[in-house]
Every structure is written in structure tokens, then in C-alpha cells.
Amino acid sequence: MSEFDRRIDRSGTSSAKWDQYQGRDVLPFWVADMDFEAPDFLLDAVRARLEHKVFGYTRIPDALVAAFQGWLKRNYQWQVPEEWLVWIPGVVTGLNLAAMATAQPNGAVLIPIPVYYPFLSVPANAGQRSIEVPMERDGNRWVMDIDALEAATDAETRILMIANPQNPTGRVYDQAELQELAAFAERHGLVICCDEIHCGILLDPAARHRPIASLDPAIAERSISLYAATKAYNVPGLSCAVAVIPDAGLRRRFNKARRGLTPFIGPLAYAASEAAFNDDSGWLDRLLTYLRGNHERVLAVAGERMTPVEGTYLAWMDVRDLGLDDPGAYFEGFGLGLSDGAAFGGPGFVRFNFGCPRSLLEAGLARFSAAIDGAAST
Ligand SMILES: Cc1ncc(COP(=O)(O)O)c(C=O)c1O
Numbered sequence: 001m002s003e004f005d006r007r008i009d010r011s012g013t014s015s016a017k018w019d020q021y022q023g024r025d026v027l028p029f030w031v032a033d034m035d036f037e038a039p040d041f042l043l044d045a046v047r048a049r050l051e052h053k054v055f056g057y058t059r060i061p062d063a064l065v066a067a068f069q070g071w072l073k074r075n076y077q078w079q080v081p082e083e084w085l086v087w088i089p090g091v092v093t094g095l096n097l098a099a100m101a102t103a104q105p106n107g108a109v110l111i112p113i114p115v116y117y118p119f120l121s122v123p124a125n126a127g128q129r130s131i132e133v134p135m136e137r138d139g140n141r142w143v144m145d146i147d148a149l150e151a152a153t154d155a156e157t158r159i160l161m162i163a164n165p166q167n168p169t170g171r172v173y174d175q176a177e178l179q180e181l182a183a184f185a186e187r188h189g190l191v192i193c194c195d196e197i198h199c200g201i202l203l204d205p206a207a208r209h210r211p212i213a214s215l216d217p218a219i220a221e222r223s224i225s226l227y228a229a230t231k232a233y234n235v236p237g238l239s240c241a242v243a244v245i246p247d248a249g250l251r252r253r254f255n256k257a258r259r260g261l262t263p264f265i266g267p268l269a270y271a272a273s274e275a276a277f278n279d280d281s282g283w284l285d286r287l288l289t290y291l292r293g294n295h296e297r298v299l300a301v302a303g304e305r306m307t308p309v310e311g312t313y314l315a316w317m318d319v320r321d322l323g324l325d326d327p328g329a330y331f332e333g334f335g336l337g338l339s340d341g342a343a344f345g346g347p348g349f350v351r352f353n354f355g356c357p358r359s360l361l362e363a364g365l366a367r368f369s370a371a372i373d374g375a376a377s378t
Pocket residue numbers: 032089090091092093116163167195197198228230236239240241
């Protein structure tokens with residue numbers, strides 16, 4: 001039995017994922033947290049901080065900065081000075097601040113879709129226009145349509161916002177794709193904001209994560225890269241994130257945008273993130289092995305409806321052929337809580353979070369199959 005096989009009762013913890021369906025026989029596979037305990041070494045770090053018993057306003061610990069810098073260098077051969085870093089309470093906060101930092105009258109934010117749904121509120125939050133450009137399915141993977149991005153970009157477009165690994169399609173962009181995207185941003189003078197929160201969760205052994213900003217100093221100058229340890233180590237409730245912004249002017253505008261808006265990050269969150277960035281325990285490798293097993297099961301059941309997931313623990317499933325008015329509600333009717341693709345800019349799709357014990361996954365997949373059969377027989 002794997003350490004990840006254990007079913008943990010999350011009732012009574014006000015879990016967003018589970019309480020959504022409180023009192024109903026609906027198994028939740030929607031919001032992106034996993035039904036696994038955080039690793040012991042991380043819990044020990046939080047416990048040690050907890051034992052101090054005073055939780056005042058806390059500055060960014062030097063040890064956290066060093067841990068993050070070491071993690072970037074170890075994993076991605078990217079060396080960043082401390083002055084490039086802006087610590088923020090969450091990655092979504094960072095997306096919004098990036099748009100505020102680049103906002104101008106009649107400005108626009110360019111967003112390939114489908115994408116993690118909070119991206120889609122960012123332009124309006126910053127008083128900017130939104131330009132959404134559909135990605136394309138190219139055989140077994142989703143790709144950005146550079147020609148469509150070119151055609152959609154206008155003179156007032158200020159910033160391109162992407163996620164890599166991509167939520168919900170599970171793509172991990174390769175070097176050539178990132179370079180092509182960077183060249184496109186260069187041609188149009190765009191800032192690139194890249195949300196890399198899922199970079200620790202690579203399922204395809206052939207996939208390699210590359211921070212787009214690390215490809216070339218010229219790309220770095222136009223970039224805002226967002227990181228957090230909270231996704232891979234499953235502690236999104238101990239939220240802590242960091243923006244890497246090499247250009248001093250852009251960083252100044254980003255810092256100006258956050259004045260009065262972003263609170264101090266909590267000391268327990270700092271402790272968790274520092275422990276995660278320093279991790280050499282092997283826990284993450286074991287988690288990835290387990291998630292790969294889950295992924296095989298999901299792929300076996302969903303087949304051609306999904307493309308193989310290169311990164312993240314999220315499967316993007318095409319159910320357009322079923323002709324459902326409201327796919328989310330339809331699957332709930334079969335006891336399955338999925339994320340409806342419409343919110344991501346992908347109507348007719350659903351997103352299935354497979355970050356859970358195998359037995360729970362199997363129960364969910366059985367319900368998924370029943371729902372597909374049910375729709376096919378009507
Ligand atoms: C791509 C992506 N970005 C950001 C977040 C959330 O980040 P945070 O909780 O730090 O705002 C998620 C959570 O699912 C995500 O999938």
C-alpha cells in the first residue's frame with residue numbers, strides 16, 4: 001500500500017472541495033487541491049514555528065529567500081538576485097498585480113484560452129480590455145495558435161498571460177514553443193506574465209519545465225514569473241507566492257500596484273514554503289509516481305476525450321459530443337463534481353482533478369463512465 005492510498009476524511013475542516021457537496025452523494029474532483037497529507041518534513045517545520053506561540057507581522061525570512069533561490073538554481077539552472085523577488089500572498093494576486101502594473105488607457109491583456117478561470121477576470125479587475133485567443137488541439141496535445149495571437153493583438157495590447165504547465169490542458173511547453181512565444185511578445189512589445197505554479201508536477205517523464213524568463217536575458221527583461229510551492233506540496237491553505245521580475249521599472253510598478261492591497265504573508269505559510277523549497281526528501285518523486293499511476297487510469301477511461309497530461313494533476317476532457325446544456329450539472333447528477341469548462345473559456349469540456357487516493361479515483365471514474373453511457377443512451 002502506498003502512503004497516498006489512505007483515504008482522509010476532510011469533513012469538518014471547511015474544505016472548499018468537499019463542502020461544496022456537503023450532504024449530497026457527489027464525489028469532488030474539481031478545485032485543484034489534492035486529498036493527500038502534506039509531507040512530514042513540512043509539517044515539522046510548521047509545527048516548530050507554531051511552538052513559538054507568537055504570530056506577529058512577519059518579514060520575509062532570509063532563509064526562505066535563500067531556499068527559493070536555491071530551488072530555482074537546482075531545478076532550472078536559473079540564478080536570480082534577491083532584488084528581483086516580490087513576495088505576494090498568492091499567485092492569483094500576482095496575475096492581477098501584473099495587469100495593474102502594465103495597465104494603460106484602452107490597454108488590453110492577451111490570454112490564450114482555455115485557462116485557469118481567475119485569469120479571465122484579471123483584465124476587468126485592472127480596467128483593461130480582454131483579448132482571449134483559443135488554443136488548438138494538435139493531435140495529442142494542445143498548442144498555442146501564434147497566428148491567431150498575432151491577428152488578435154492590437155497596438156494597445158500590453159501583456160500576455162499564460163500558465164506553464166498549463167491549467168487546464170496539462171501542457172508543458174517545450175523550448176521551441178516558449179521561444180516562439182517570446183519572439184511574438186518581443187515583436188509586439190508585450191510583457192509576458194507566466195504562472196508556473198504547477199512546475200513541480202511533471203507527469204510525462206520526457207517533459208522538462210523551463211521558466212520562460214530563463215531562456216534569454218532579453219526575455220527576462222519583459223517577464224513576470226510567478227511561483228509557489230503550495231501546489232506541488234498540497235498546502236494551498238498556507239498560501240505564499242513569489243514574483244520574479246528582473247526589470248527594475250516593471251518591478252517598481254508591480255510594487256506600487258500592491259500598496260495597501262496585499263497583507264503580510266503568515267509565518268506558518270513562510271515556514272511551509274521554506275521547507276518545501278529546501279526539500280530533498282524524495283517525497284515529491286513518490287507523489288509523482290503515484291499521480292502517474294492515477295493518470296494512466298484516467299487516460300484508460302477517458303481515452304480520446306483527453307490529451308495525455310504532461311504536467312499538473314488535471315485532465316481536460318472533451319464532452320462536446322454528448323450535446324449537454326450544462327455539463328457540470330449533468331455530471332453532478334451522476335455523483336461526480338467536476339469543473340465545468342465554460343468557466344475556463346472551454347464550453348463543452350470538463351476538468352477532472354485526479355490528485356486523490358486510487359480507490360476514490362476509481363469510484364469517480366466508474367461514475368464518469370456511467371455518466372458517459374447515460375448520455376450516449378438518451
Ligand atoms: C494555474 C494556477 N494558478 C494559480 C492558482 C492559485 O494560486 P494561489 O492560490 O497562489 O492564488 C492555481 C490553483 O489551482 C492554478 O491552477
